[in-house]
Amino acid sequence: MKTIIINGGKKLRGEVAISGAKNAALPIIAAGLLCEGEHRLTNVPHLADVVTLGKILQNMGVRYDFKGNDVVLDSTNLASPEAPYDLVRTMRASVLVLGPLVARMGKARVSLPGGCAIGARPINLHLMGLEKLGATVEIEHGYVVARAKRLRGAHIYFDIVTVTGTENLMMAAALAEGETILENAAREPEVVDLADALTQMGANIEGAGTDIIKIKGVEKLRPMTYAVMPDRIETGTFIISAAITGGSVTIRNCEPKHLDALLSKVTEAGADITIGDGALRVAGRRKIRPVNIKTLPHPGFPTDMQAQFMSLMALAEGTSVINETIFENRFTHVAELRRMGADIQVEGRSAIVKGVRRLSGAPVMATDLRASASLILAGLAAEGQTVVSRIYHLDRGYENIEQKLSALGADIKRV
Numbered sequence: 001m002k003t004i005i006i007n008g009g010k011k012l013r014g015e016v017a018i019s020g021a022k023n024a025a026l027p028i029i030a031a032g033l034l035c036e037g038e039h040r041l042t043n044v045p046h047l048a049d050v051v052t053l054g055k056i057l058q059n060m061g062v063r064y065d066f067k068g069n070d071v072v073l074d075s076t077n078l079a080s081p082e083a084p085y086d087l088v089r090t091m092r093a094s095v096l097v098l099g100p101l102v103a104r105m106g107k108a109r110v111s112l113p114g115g116c117a118i119g120a121r122p123i124n125l126h127l128m129g130l131e132k133l134g135a136t137v138e139i140e141h142g143y144v145v146a147r148a149k150r151l152r153g154a155h156i157y158f159d160i161v162t163v164t165g166t167e168n169l170m171m172a173a174a175l176a177e178g179e180t181i182l183e184n185a186a187r188e189p190e191v192v193d194l195a196d197a198l199t200q201m202g203a204n205i206e207g208a209g210t211d212i213i214k215i216k217g218v219e220k221l222r223p224m225t226y227a228v229m230p231d232r233i234e235t236g237t238f239i240i241s242a243a244i245t246g247g248s249v250t251i252r253n254c255e256p257k258h259l260d261a262l263l264s265k266v267t268e269a270g271a272d273i274t275i276g277d278g279a280l281r282v283a284g285r286r287k288i289r290p291v292n293i294k295t296l297p298h299p300g301f302p303t304d305m306q307a308q309f310m311s312l313m314a315l316a317e318g319t320s321v322i323n324e325t326i327f328e329n330r331f332t333h334v335a336e337l338r339r340m341g342a343d344i345q346v347e348g349r350s351a352i353v354k355g356v357r358r359l360s361g362a363p364v365m366a367t368d369l370r371a372s373a374s375l376i377l378a379g380l381a382a383e384g385q386t387v388v389s390r391i392y393h394l395d396r397g398y399e400n401i402e403q404k405l406s407a408l409g410a411d412i413k414r415v
């Protein structure tokens, strides 16, 4: 099994370029199912999840070429609107094919994703929305089977903000008859990126980035040529890498305005941040101040940065409280950080982090994608050697992470 070995204690310095956003690339690739013709996507991160989605599409008869950071896909010969359990179980975001398949083919059979390390993560709101759009939805043998002649526009209210739920229904509504209103929609930048891609395909969408999105369905869409937005969570992870090692890192190809909540908290913690055009410079200080955070839907503090921020707080001069409101079980990194000497107590949905003067390297195990990133960050700051195992989680979301960190002066290698 592959592991990542880090000899900690190096201050990171230099420049790093951010890759395309996994969580924008996945829905935009799924949108390629909505019409015939050849779609050309650039700035697609070369990650395990994007490869998995490609396999799901190929399995349906879609032509899918993924070279470097370019995806060319053509779903003209889409034959079987089905996503099998074997592939879906490795990636929950596979459910993003549901909306486009029902809209284009009038039928979809998609394996119901199971539970996940960070929470139960049901998809009831995706299904409720499809039913509102006129589909019949049944669960048969572990699969969601949805059918509709042509979807009809509807008013859909989400009682919980859901990112992929908003995206799935936005794609379905793009080809529905009449107008759809999504209320209490997710405002994440990835939703806006998908809306921009769909607009390029000829969809009529207003309000993406606010909590009310209006979609006027069209008869037909056309293929897109689209560059995926930069990954804000990768950007955030490199921000913390500078802050936690007391280094100085310039981050290029990023979008600082997607990161207001994180930038404000990292500044409060004492790092100096200079914002440029598509770039950021982060200089860490020796003293890290404790800062409380509460994860919330965008524009609140992202749950996908909670674990990494906790590593930073583990070394703060004082106590901070980290409140996770999005997922019910997103503290699995705590036990591993404790093995490195962190002083963290979990009470319900809060973690009380008493900063310690130093972390010490240890063998640790990654439990999910962002938890893995938090262990890498802790390892960079720790004294001695940290060995992170189960790094396949990391490869789902970070492109070339050890090369990028090495180039900044980290002593890190994969074995």
Ligand code: EPU
Pocket (backbone or CB within 6 Å): 023, 026, 092, 093, 119, 120, 121, 122, 123, 124, 125, 126, 127, 160, 161, 162, 163, 164, 165, 190, 303, 304, 326, 327, 328, 369, 370, 397
């Ligand atoms: N929820 C429901 N019913 C639903 C849908 C969601 O109860 O039908 C609940 C979830 O259980 C959760 C909350 O609503 O408690 C929010 O979940 P959401 O649906 O927004 O999450 P998601 O769309 O499945 C995306 C990202 C996640 C990110 C979350 C929250 C993608 C592919 N995934 O997941 O990314 O944590 O939004 O921002 O966009 C990651 O990249 O590491 C990752 C987990």
